[in-house]
Amino acid sequence: MPLALLALAIGAFGIGTTEFVIMGLLPEVAGDYGVSIPTAGYLVTGYALGVMFGAPLMTVLGTKVSRKRMLMLLMGLFIVGNLLSALAPAFGVMLIGRIVASLAHGAFFGIGSVVAADLVAPDKKAGAIAMMFTGLTVANVVGVPLGTLVGQSVGWRVTFGIVAALGVVGLIGIARLVPDMPKPEGVRLRHELAAFKNVQVLLAMAMTVLGFGGVFAAITYIAPMMTHVAGFADGSVTWLLVLFGLGMVGGNLVGGKFADRALMPMLYVSLGALAVVLALFTFTAHDKVLSAVTIALIGALGFATVPPLQKRVLDQAHGAPTLASAVNIGAFNLGNALSAWLGGLVIAAGLGYTAPNWVGAALAAGALLLAVLSAALERRAGAPGTVVIGSAPTEQRTAVHH
Numbered sequence: 001m002p003l004a005l006l007a008l009a010i011g012a013f014g015i016g017t018t019e020f021v022i023m024g025l026l027p028e029v030a031g032d033y034g035v036s037i038p039t040a041g042y043l044v045t046g047y048a049l050g051v052m053f054g055a056p057l058m059t060v061l062g063t064k065v066s067r068k069r070m071l072m073l074l075m076g077l078f079i080v081g082n083l084l085s086a087l088a089p090a091f092g093v094m095l096i097g098r099i100v101a102s103l104a105h106g107a108f109f110g111i112g113s114v115v116a117a118d119l120v121a122p123d124k125k126a127g128a129i130a131m132m133f134t135g136l137t138v139a140n141v142v143g144v145p146l147g148t149l150v151g152q153s154v155g156w157r158v159t160f161g162i163v164a165a166l167g168v169v170g171l172i173g174i175a176r177l178v179p180d181m182p183k184p185e186g187v188r189l190r191h192e193l194a195a196f197k198n199v200q201v202l203l204a205m206a207m208t209v210l211g212f213g214g215v216f217a218a219i220t221y222i223a224p225m226m227t228h229v230a231g232f233a234d235g236s237v238t239w240l241l242v243l244f245g246l247g248m249v250g251g252n253l254v255g256g257k258f259a260d261r262a263l264m265p266m267l268y269v270s271l272g273a274l275a276v277v278l279a280l281f282t283f284t285a286h287d288k289v290l291s292a293v294t295i296a297l298i299g300a301l302g303f304a305t306v307p308p309l310q311k312r313v314l315d316q317a318h319g320a321p322t323l324a325s326a327v328n329i330g331a332f333n334l335g336n337a338l339s340a341w342l343g344g345l346v347i348a349a350g351l352g353y354t355a356p357n358w359v360g361a362a363l364a365a366g367a368l369l370l371a372v373l374s375a376a377l378e379r380r381a382g383a384p385g386t387v388v389i390g391s392a393p394t395e396q397r398t399a400v401h402h
Contacts, residue, residue, distance in 0.1 A: 002119045007173025008112045009135035011075055014166035015105055016139030017147055018082055019047060024148030024237045025156045027223050033091040037224050038344030043098050044220050048337035050099040052330035055106025059326040062107055067115050067181045071174050074104040079167040086160035106329040137252060140245030149238045195317035195324045203374040204312040205331040211271050211367035213335030214278055215302035217360030220340040225353040230291045240295055247299025255304035266308045267371045274301040275364035281357040339363060
């Protein structure tokens with residue numbers, strides 16, 4: 001595997017760290033700025049919304065320059081955003097910094113996947129892409145817990161300064177190790193947008209919003225929930241995030257393994273189990289051992305939905321998958337934003353720090369219902385003599401294989 005993949009993995013590691021580390025530091029940030037925990041939750045919401053809008057925007061803009069240069073520009077945005085967060089004199093300025101950093105997220109993974117695949121032989125493309133995404137998964141096992149520990153020990157501003165430094169390392173690595181690649185061919189935006197006329201594409205993205213949103217409803221407020229309800233010390237949030245990260249890695253591997261074999265059944269099982277576990281978290285959060293086990297399960301079940309949901313979008317938008325894939329990354333983060341906001345509302349309403357778990361369970365259950373609806377429409381579309389307006393015949397043939 002070429003060394004250029006290491007540079008991409010470092011960038012992915014930094015992006016993954018900055019996205020998730022804020023959850024373990026919400027109490028510290030809220031206390032420093034004198035705002036409530038729900039208000040501090042807007043730092044999660046703002047980042048997620050930035051990814052949602054930035055992913056398609058930056059992907060389209062990326063067609064105007066070489067892929068290497070675009071990756072460097074994205075890492076530059078990432079560095080500036082995290083430096084702004086680290087030095088922010090007011091909460092509003094930090095929120096702006098989070099949004100600036102988020103603009104790099106979706107496009108980096110979209111364009112980075114293409115670059116990683118182009119760096120190796122055809123029979124090694126999947127391994128190359130997986131190596132780049134390893135940076136994201138490792139971030140949740142190593143980067144996020146360490147960042148939380150540093151933030152709680154010497155200050156959260158130091159954490160964001162270190163993340164910015166990681167971005168500098170990634171930028172230098174991309175500049176020196178990633179070869180120059182030609183500017184991609186002109187993108188027919190009208191053709192890319194046509195994929196969104198397919199109701200199955202929209203349903204898949206809605207499943208993404210609700211399914212992954214269920215995870216973030218609980219995990220956004222994990223620090224106050226575990227310290228105030230379960231009775232953990234502040235320093236214990238670090239290893240609880242390690243458990244969540246390990247669950248993510250395992251769930252992602254399992255989801256990827258079965259997504260090609262039985263995509264819709266995999267979604268039924270993972271979304272249904274996620275809804276149940278999130279509902280149970282309301283009760284297990286009162287016990288240290290049970291809450292730790294539940295957090296690992298949420299990570300595993302939540303990320304078991306990621307490969308099948310992403311594949312579902314690519315399958316249904318196979319004629320123009322680039323923009324749809326980027327928008328689906330934004331859909332994950334729309335779910336994050338929606339659930340963080342809803343979780344903050346129920347806490348602010350005085351329902352307690354475990355109330356977001358019920359929000360997450362409802363969102364995951366909603367995603368399961370959409371999955372059942374999507375499969376029913378797919379079966380109807382595949383019935384003899386059935387014509388579905390807005391779906392190309394090739395799209396129907398691809399869909400009925402799942």
